[in-house]
Amino acid sequence: MIEIKISLVKNVLEANERIAAQNRQFFADKGVMAINMMSAPGAGKTTLIEDTIRSLKNELNIAVIEGDIQSTYDAEAISATGAQVVQINTGGACHLDANMINETLSQFDLNLVDLLIIENVGNLVCPAEFNLGEYCKVMLLSISEGDDKPLKYPVMFHEASVLLINKIDLLPYVDCSIEKIRQESLKINPDLTIFEISCKTRQGLNDWHDWLKALLLK
Amino acid sequence: MHELSIAQSIIEIVTQDMPKHNLTKVDTITLRIGEITQVMPDALLFGFECLSKDTSLDGTKLIIETVPVKGHCKTCGQDFVFEDWPYGCPECGQADIQIISGRELEIVEFEGS
Numbered sequence: 001m002i003e004i005k006i007s008l009v010k011n012v013l014e015a016n017e018r019i020a021a022q023n024r025q026f027f028a029d030k031g032v033m034a035i036n037m038m039s040a041p042g043a044g045k046t047t048l049i050e051d052t053i054r055s056l057k058n059e060l061n062i063a064v065i066e067g068d069i070q071s072t073y074d075a076e077a078i079s080a081t082g083a084q085v086v087q088i089n090t091g092g093a094c095h096l097d098a099n100m101i102n103e104t105l106s107q108f109d110l111n112l113v114d115l116l117i118i119e120n121v122g123n124l125v126c127p128a129e130f131n132l133g134e135y136c137k138v139m140l141l142s143i144s145e146g147d148d149k150p151l152k153y154p155v156m157f158h159e160a161s162v163l164l165i166n167k168i169d170l171l172p173y174v175d176c177s178i179e180k181i182r183q184e185s186l187k188i189n190p191d192l193t194i195f196e197i198s199c200k201t202r203q204g205l206n207d208w209h210d211w212l213k214a215l216l217l218k
Numbered sequence: 219m220h221e222l223s224i225a226q227s228i229i230e231i232v233t234q235d236m237p238k239h240n241l242t243k244v245d246t247i248t249l250r251i252g253e254i255t256q257v258m259p260d261a262l263l264f265g266f267e268c269l270s271k272d273t274s275l276d277g278t279k280l281i282i283e284t285v286p287v288k289g290h291c292k293t294c295g296q297d298f299v300f301e302d303w304p305y306g307c308p309e310c311g312q313a314d315i316q317i318i319s320g321r322e323l324e325i326v327e328f329e330g331s
Contacts, residue, residue: 154303
């Protein structure tokens, strides 16, 4: 039997990239801005999304895709704000992929939606590798996670357009330097926009809202 | 990270391509994996071995070529090889580095009969 060699040079994640491009086109056709929100578990993604929906309800129509390994806790919390929400349970997968997003799109009425927030599975590693068709990636880091995270998980900090340093009201109680987070994040990604926020005291949230509103003018 | 789903993609890509070349058996698949892709080679080899059992790729060997991290400094224009994540230019110290290589995750070729 003749042994043959086939040259391929194919991106292993090509299938994901192809579906991400379809999603991106779909969002463009519907006039929806999609953002991919990523963080470790417990950094405060869902609380921030709930707060953002309530704060901007007279200005923006926001829909949400909730990604979790298990449970519908987050979708229930979002649903209570009155926003459209679809829960994806990955059943073990540590990140969302473009196909999972694609399969949820028929469950939304996106005609009146301005902003689609995709809350990824809580994880600082894998979500950074999978494009979903979003316009940009937004990352949360709560100060109780520690100021060493940018250098420990550089890929996510590199991929994000925005870093929200969350729970800054806890600063008196934890050993964390916000300045170190800023410096080391910018070392990885000099174009990163950084906001310091607290959903508890509402500090810094206006800047985040202004950034979102400016994004929608793009 | 997600080595199992990567192994599954490799199996799908290669098995879909095999009939085009009249291959019934694949001996080796060569991959090019960048050093900062967050893929663990051992976990990928193990995942591939498990998932390829009883498929047409049962017994196929994965050859992994690692690609070093190369960055281009947007400030001074120099290119460098980095041992780690490219934090800052070793020449001028500026942070604005464009990653040229090190994030590949590709099937380069496969061989069979």
